[in-house]
Amino acid sequence: MPNPIDNESLYDAIVLAGKRSPGQLTLSGHDRNQKWDVKDADGSGGASTTYKGEQIAQFTATFYLVKDPVLGIDEFEEWAAFVALIRSSLPNKGKPHALDIYHPDLATNDIKSVCQASIGGMVHDGKGGATVVVKFIEFRPPKAKGGSPAGSKTNDKPPDPNADLKAQIESLLVEAKSGPQTAHPFATLGGR
Numbered sequence: 001m002p003n004p005i006d007n008e009s010l011y012d013a014i015v016l017a018g019k020r021s022p023g024q025l026t027l028s029g030h031d032r033n034q035k036w037d038v039k040d041a042d043g044s045g046g047a048s049t050t051y052k053g054e055q056i057a058q059f060t061a062t063f064y065l066v067k068d069p070v071l072g073i074d075e076f077e078e079w080a081a082f083v084a085l086i087r088s089s090l091p092n093k094g095k096p097h098a099l100d101i102y103h104p105d106l107a108t109n110d111i112k113s114v115c116q117a118s119i120g121g122m123v124h125d126g127k128g129g130a131t132v133v134v135k136f137i138e139f140r141p142p143k144a145k146g147g148s149p150a151g152s153k154t155n156d157k158p159p160d161p162n163a164d165l166k167a168q169i170e171s172l173l174v175e176a177k178s179g180p181q182t183a184h185p186f187a188t189l190g191g192r
Helices: 075-087 104-108 163-176
Strands: 024-028 033-041 045-053 058-068 099-102 112-120 129-138
Touching: 058 075, 075 112, 075 129, 099 104
Parallel strands: none
Antiparallel strands: 024 058, 033 045, 058 129, 099 112, 112 129
């Protein structure tokens, strides 16, 4: 993972759908939380816990924008195009369009794709700068959990890899119990 001292420019912005964000960026709330089902024990201390998977991440990106004619910087103009890109993730004909995202801190928590949750209004600082707060929600397609495919039946017991061998042994045991299949030696003498 790159460090913010030697790679400061990587930490100053996000890259969203291949476009670098304008302004100075601050991220917050980009935690990777887990889901646990906690059930208290009846009539005694303690509890049982069941792991339910990772939660979808929700985080805040705060952008500080400035205009500096001397340096030829107008982050407000760049912001108009960038906010349109963020809004493109909203549902169009019923389906959201997730956008790929990169920032070293997001990558550390495996956050790779997002949609817009909210965009705040600009808060001007009275010195020529403004702050905009954008909330993102992670897009992560559902993963199929276990279970049986449609049309199949679940067996209570797994298949026995020794089933053929056991059947052969059972057949030999039945044969041994029934005794030899030859006629009694006195049967041909007309005796008893």
